[in-house]
Amino acid sequence: MEILYFLILTATVLILAYNRVSLVMSMAIMIALTIGWTELRHLFYVPSWFRFANGIVAVTLIGFAITPLRRLLISDRLYGLFRKALPTVSDTEQEALDAGTVWWDAEIFSGRPRWRNLLKTPAPALTETEQAFLDGPVEELCRMANDWEICDTHRRLPDKLWDFMREQRFFGMIIPEKYGGLQFSAQANSAVVMKLASRNLTTAITVMVPNSLGPGELLLHYGTEEQKNHYLPKLASGEEIPCFALTSPTAGSDAASMNDMGIVCMGEHQGKTVLGLKLTWNKRYITLAPVATLLGLAFKAMDPDGLLGEEPDLGITCALIPTGTPGVEIGNRHMPVGAVFMNGPTRGKDVFIPVDWVIGGQERIGQGWRMLMQSLAAGRSISLPALGTSGGKMSALMSGAYARIRKQFNIPIGQFEGIEEPLARIGGRTYRMDAARTLTLVALDQGERPGVLSAILKYQLTEENRRCVNDAMDIHGGKGIITGPGNYLAHGYQALPISITVEGANILTRSLIIFGQGAIRAHPWLLKEMDAARDPRPGARKTFDRVIFSHAGHIISNTVRAWMLGISGGFATNAPVPGPTAYYFRQLTRMSAAFSFTSDLVLLVLGGKFKFKETLSGRLADALIHLYMGSAVLKRFEDDGRPDADLPFVRWAMDDSLLTIQESLKGVLNNFPVPGMGGLVKWIIFPLGSPYSQPSDRTGKEIARILQSESESRDRLVSGVYLSDQDDASGRVHTAFHLVLTATNAENAIRNALNQSVTYENYETLVQKAVESGVITEEQATTVRLAQQAARAVIDVDEFTRAEIEGFEDPAFRPAVKNA
Numbered sequence: 061m062e063i064l065y066f067l068i069l070t071a072t073v074l075i076l077a078y079n080r081v082s083l084v085m086s087m088a089i090m091i092a093l094t095i096g097w098t099e100l101r102h103l104f105y106v107p108s109w110f111r112f113a114n115g116i117v118a119v120t121l122i123g124f125a126i127t128p129l130r131r132l133l134i135s136d137r138l139y140g141l142f143r144k145a146l147p148t149v150s151d152t153e154q155e156a157l158d159a160g161t162v163w164w165d166a167e168i169f170s171g172r173p174r175w176r177n178l179l180k181t182p183a184p185a186l187t188e189t190e191q192a193f194l195d196g197p198v199e200e201l202c203r204m205a206n207d208w209e210i211c212d213t214h215r216r217l218p219d220k221l222w223d224f225m226r227e228q229r230f231f232g233m234i235i236p237e238k239y240g241g242l243q244f245s246a247q248a249n250s251a252v253v254m255k256l257a258s259r260n261l262t263t264a265i266t267v268m269v270p271n272s273l274g275p276g277e278l279l280l281h282y283g284t285e286e287q288k289n290h291y292l293p294k295l296a297s298g299e300e301i302p303c304f305a306l307t308s309p310t311a312g313s314d315a316a317s318m319n320d321m322g323i324v325c326m327g328e329h330q331g332k333t334v335l336g337l338k339l340t341w342n343k344r345y346i347t348l349a350p351v352a353t354l355l356g357l358a359f360k361a362m363d364p365d366g367l368l369g370e371e372p373d374l375g376i377t378c379a380l381i382p383t384g385t386p387g388v389e390i391g392n393r394h395m396p397v398g399a400v401f402m403n404g405p406t407r408g409k410d411v412f413i414p415v416d417w418v419i420g421g422q423e424r425i426g427q428g429w430r431m432l433m434q435s436l437a438a439g440r441s442i443s444l445p446a447l448g449t450s451g452g453k454m455s456a457l458m459s460g461a462y463a464r465i466r467k468q469f470n471i472p473i474g475q476f477e478g479i480e481e482p483l484a485r486i487g488g489r490t491y492r493m494d495a496a497r498t499l500t501l502v503a504l505d506q507g508e509r510p511g512v513l514s515a516i517l518k519y520q521l522t523e524e525n526r527r528c529v530n531d532a533m534d535i536h537g538g539k540g541i542i543t544g545p546g547n548y549l550a551h552g553y554q555a556l557p558i559s560i561t562v563e564g565a566n567i568l569t570r571s572l573i574i575f576g577q578g579a580i581r582a583h584p585w586l587l588k589e590m591d592a593a594r595d596p597r598p599g600a601r602k603t604f605d606r607v608i609f610s611h612a613g614h615i616i617s618n619t620v621r622a623w624m625l626g627i628s629g630g631f632a633t634n635a636p637v638p639g640p641t642a643y644y645f646r647q648l649t650r651m652s653a654a655f656s657f658t659s660d661l662v663l664l665v666l667g668g669k670f671k672f673k674e675t676l677s678g679r680l681a682d683a684l685i686h687l688y689m690g691s692a693v694l695k696r697f698e699d700d701g702r703p704d705a706d707l708p709f710v711r712w713a714m715d716d717s718l719l720t721i722q723e724s725l726k727g728v729l730n731n732f733p734v735p736g737m738g739g740l741v742k743w744i745i746f747p748l749g750s751p752y753s754q755p756s757d758r759t760g761k762e763i764a765r766i767l768q769s770e771s772e773s774r775d776r777l778v779s780g781v782y783l784s785d786q787d788d789a790s791g792r793v794h795t796a797f798h799l800v801l802t803a804t805n806a807e808n809a810i811r812n813a814l815n816q817s818v819t820y821e822n823y824e825t826l827v828q829k830a831v832e833s834g835v836i837t838e839e840q841a842t843t844v845r846l847a848q849q850a851a852r853a854v855i856d857v858d859e860f861t862r863a864e865i866e867g868f869e870d871p872a873f874r875p876a877v878k879n880a
C-alpha cells in the first residue's frame with residue numbers, strides 16, 4: 061500500500077514535469093492534491109507521510125513561484141556568476157550568430173517537437189514556368205554539356221554554352237522579373253543546379269555562383285536604387301559576369317581576419333575629385349574571377365583622417381568594382397580538382413573607387429560582414445546541397461544500373477550481398493539528402509533564412525555525397541577509375557573536396573558552427589539568458605530571473621521526458637500519424653528530449669569554455685543534424701503520399717539517423733567533462749541500454765533490388781537528374797540497363813534450355829540455337845543481342861595511344877625500365 065502511494069506521488073511529479081505544466085499551475089495542482097488527499101483520508105487509508113510529502117512539494121513550488129523570494133535566494137546570485145561566465149564574443153562572431161532565422165531547429169532543441177506543425181508545411185512544388193524552364197532550357201543545356209569535352213578537351217565551358225546560358229537568363233534566377241531576371245523560387249533554383257550538376261559540374265557551378273551569395277544577392281537586399289537599376293538587368297542578362305572575393309591567403313575560414321584594406325580618402329574619378337576609398341587587396345580561390353566583369357570585394361574600411369567621423373576602424377565593407385578599372389589585377393586561373401570552372405586570384409594596390417561603389421552606398425560602409433552573414437543562409441541552403449543531392453542521385457542511378465549490367469561469376473554483381481550493402485547506403489542516404497534539401501527549400505520559400513539549418517545542409521549533404529560517390533566508385537571497380545569520354549564518375553569523385561571546402565569548410569562547420577550557433581540561436585532560453593545577463597539596465601535582473609527559471613523548468617522537464625520516453629521505448633508519446641512511420645516519430649521525439657537534456661548539461665558544465673570543446677560540439681552537431689535529417693525523411697514520406705514501395709529507403713535512413721544520434725550522444729557522455737556524470741546521464745536517456753542498431757540486411761536487400769529495377773520508387777528517388785538519351789557515357793548505361801532487364805526472361809529461358817549462361821562471347825551461337833529450337837522468339841533474340849552489345853559498350857573503358865596521353869609524337873618511345 062505504502063509503495064502504491066509512493067508511486068502515485070512520483071507519477072504526479074513526473075507527469076507535471078513531462079507535460080511542462082507551468083510553475084503556478086503545478087503549485088495550484090499540488091495544493092489542491094494536498095487538500096484533496098487530506099479530505100479523502102476520512103473515506104480510506106491515506107498515509108500521513110504521503111499527505112505531508114504532497115504538502116512539501118506544494119510548498120517548494122510556492123517558494124519558486126514567489127518571484128521576490130526566488131530572486132533573493134537564487135536568481136540574483138546566479139546573475140553575477142552568469143555574467144562572469146559569459147563567453148567573449150567578437151563583433152564578427154556576434155553578427156554570424158545573429159544572422160538568419162530559426163525554424164525546425166528550434167523545435168528539435170525544445171525536446172518536444174510539434175510534428176503537426178511540420179506536417180502542415182506545404183509539400184515542395186514548382187510553378188508551371190519553373191517546370192517549363194527545367195524541361196526546356198535546362199534539359200537543352202544538359203544536352204549541350206559534354207563532360208569529357210568540357211573538362212579534358214576544352215578545359216573551360218565552350219562559348220556556345222556561355223551564350224546559351226546568357227540567352228536563357230540562367231544567371232538571373234534570383235533576380236526579380238522587373239529587372240529582367242527569372243525570379244525563381246529557392247525550390248526551382250535548387251532544381252536547376254541539381255539537374256545541371258548531374259550532367260557536368262563545371263556548368264552547374266558556373267550557373268550556381270551568380271545565383272548564390274555574391275553581387276546579385278547583396279544588391280537585392282542592400283543595394284541603392286541606383287545600383288540595382290544599373291546592375292541587376294545586366295547581371296540577369298549575363299552582360300555582367302560577377303564574382304565575389306572574400307578569401308585571402310591569410311584569411312580562409314577566418315575570413316573576417318582579412319588584411320585587405322580600403323582607406324577613406326578624396327580621389328579622382330571621371331575628372332572630378334570625390335570621396336572614395338583607396339583599396340589594396342590580395343584574394344584567391346575566387347570563382348568566376350578570371351572571366352568576371354564585376355568584382356564584388358570584401359575589405360576592411362579605415363578612416364584615418366576622420367573624413368566620415370571619429371571612428372578610424374569602420375569594419376568590413378563590400379564594394380562592386382568593374383574589373384576593367386585601372387589597377388585591378390584579375391584573369392589568372394587556379395585549377396580546382398575535377399572541374400574546370402573559372403576560378404582564380406585577384407589583386408589590386410591603391411585602386412581608388414568612389415564611395416558610390418560601396419554596396420548600399422556610404423551608409424553601408426562597415427556593414428559588410430553583417431550583410432554577408434545575413435545573405436549566407438539562403439545560398440548555403442540551395443547551391444551546395446543541390447550539388448550534393450545530385451551526386452547521391454547519380455550514384456544511385458548509375459550504380460544500380462551498373463550493378464545489374466555488370467556480371468561476375470556469371471551473375472550480376474548487384475546480387476552479391478557485398479554490393480547490396482553499398483547500394484543500400486547510397487539509396488538510403490540519397491533519399492534522406494533529397495528530403496532535407498526540399499524541406500529546407502520550402503522553409504526558404506516561406507521567407508525563412510534558417511542559419512543553423514543552412515549550415516547543416518551544407519555540411520551534411522556534401523558529406524553524404526562524398527560517401528555516396530565513394531561507394532559508387534567501389535561498385536564500379538575499374539570502370540570508375542579509368543578516365544575518358546566513357547567515364548561518368550571520375551570527375552565528380554575528383555571534385556568532391558571542392559564542395560567540402562567552400563562556403564565554410566566542413567570540419568569547421570561541424571565542430572564549431574552547427575551546434576555552437578544552434579545552441580545559442582535555436583535553444584529556447586540560452587540567448588534570452590545571455591541577453592539579460594549582458595543588459596546593464598536595472599530591469600534586466602527581473603528578466604533574467606524569469607528566463608533562468610524557465611530554463612530550469614525546461615531542463616527538469618527534459619530530464620523527466622528523456623527518462624520516461626527511454627523507459628517506455630518512446631511509447632510515452634503519441635505519433636502524429638499511424639502506420640509504419642509512427643515508431644520513428646516517437647523515437648525522434650525521444651531523442652529530441654535526450655539531445656536537449658544532454659546539450660543543456662554540457663553547456664551548464666562548460667559555460668563559455670564550450671567554444672573550445674570542438675569534439676563535444678561536433679558530436680552534438682551530429683545528433684542535431686540527424687534529428688533534422690530524420691524529421692525531413694518522415695515529412696517527405698508523408699508528402700509523397702506514403703508509398704509503401706519507398707519504405708525501405710525510409711527505414712534505412714531512419715535507422716541510420718537514430719543510430720548516429722545514439723552513438724553521438726553516447727560519445728558526448730563517455731567524454732563528459734565531469735567524471736561520473738556522463739554515466740548517470742546515459743542511464744537517464746538510455747535506461748534500458750542502446751535501443752538503435754544499423755539498418756537491417758533485409759532493408760538493404762530491398763533497396764538494392766529497387767535500384768536494380770525499373771520502378772516508380774527508383775524514379776522518385778532519382779527524379780530531377782538529367783537522363784541522357786544520347787550515345788554518351790551515361791546514355792549508354794540507361795540504354796543497356798533497360799535492354800538487360802528486358803532480355804532477362806529470354807536469357808533465363810536460354811540458360812534453362814541449353815544449360816549455359818549467355819555471355820558476350822557466346823550469345824550469337826546460343827541465341828541462334830534457342831530460336832531454332834523454339835525456346836525464344838525472333839523478337840526476344842533481337843533483345844538479347846542488343847542487350848549483350850549494349851552491356852559490352854558500358855563495360856568497355858576508354859584507351860588512348862601513348863602519344864595522346866603523354867603528349868609527344870614518337871609512338872616507339874619507351875621509358876627506360878630500371879631493374880630492381
Ligand SMILES: Cc1cc2nc3c(=O)[nH]c(=O)nc-3n(C[C@H](O)[C@H](O)[C@H](O)COP(=O)(O)OP(=O)(O)OC[C@H]3O[C@@H](n4cnc5c(N)ncnc54)[C@H](O)[C@@H]3O)c2cc1C
Nearest residue numbers: 304305306307312313345346347396562563565566567568
Ligand atoms: C574551388 C574553390 C572555390 C572558391 N570560391 C570562392 C569564392 O568564389 N569566393 C571566396 O571568397 N572564396 C572562395 N573560396 C574560398 C573558400 O571559401 C575557402 O577555401 C574556405 O573558406 C576555407 O579556407 P581555406 O581553404 O583557406 O582553409 P583553412 O581556413 O586554412 O582551413 C583548413 C582546415 O582547417 C579547418 N579549420 C579552420 N578553422 C577551424 C576551427 N576553428 N575549428 C576546426 N577546424 C577549423 C577547416 O575546416 C579546414 O578543414 C573557394 C575555394 C575553393 C577551393
